[in-house]
Amino acid sequence: MKILIAILLVVSGFAFAEDPSPATNREIDQLFAALQGSGCEFNRNGSWYDAQKATEHLHRKYDYLLGKGLVTTTESFIERAATGSSVSGKPYLVRCGGAQPVPSRSWFGDKLKDLRAHAAGAGKS
Template sequence: MKRTAVTVATLALALAGSAHAAPSEVARREIAGLIGALDGSNCRFQRNGSWHDAAEARAHLQRKYDYLLKKDQVDTAEQFIERAASQSSMSGKAYRIACPGQPEQTAAVWFGARLKTLRINAPATHPPR
């Protein structure tokens, strides 16, 4: 009986250590805001050498985000940018964004700037660091 209790306790600790928290409501809003910022723009999105319009890019990034959510691999907007919106998970090539009247840039830089703007415009919803 004692051995079973130790085994159960060890298993519970192992599972607790590997569990990830789901994104907070703030993180979910920020990620939705980032995806929406691209979808609502006239920017083009380059993925693996091919350019896509904003709606196609939004759909692609939403699929990647949904996949990461299922795998408990995204808890913050920064993780979304790093793990879904910066580069191809297949080729490792950086995504690029080209917007009218602006220089082409990496998607990581573009999304980082959008996240900063989202947080400036909604400071009461961002938790203190």
């Protein structure tokens, strides 16, 4: 009986997974825009892709995860979609200009901090 209750609780948690809030959707859209407009390259499984291809790939992953109810915050988007390959387990890298590549987790995390700092500054006016 306890096992049945545990299974029902887990299943109900998936059934009632929340959609991202409007603020989260806005932040994720801004992260996609930042990547697409960055001119940076994106390494996935050992191959480099331009920002457009990277954005397209991450959009597909994001849409899949949304359908599963696995993205509810901007941080969960970064962690589950933008950090590494779900197939190979290899981390994604971002390389901008002549700079050394950085883990995409760091790149997206820094962009998110910048977006939030900008939004907080804009709210003080």
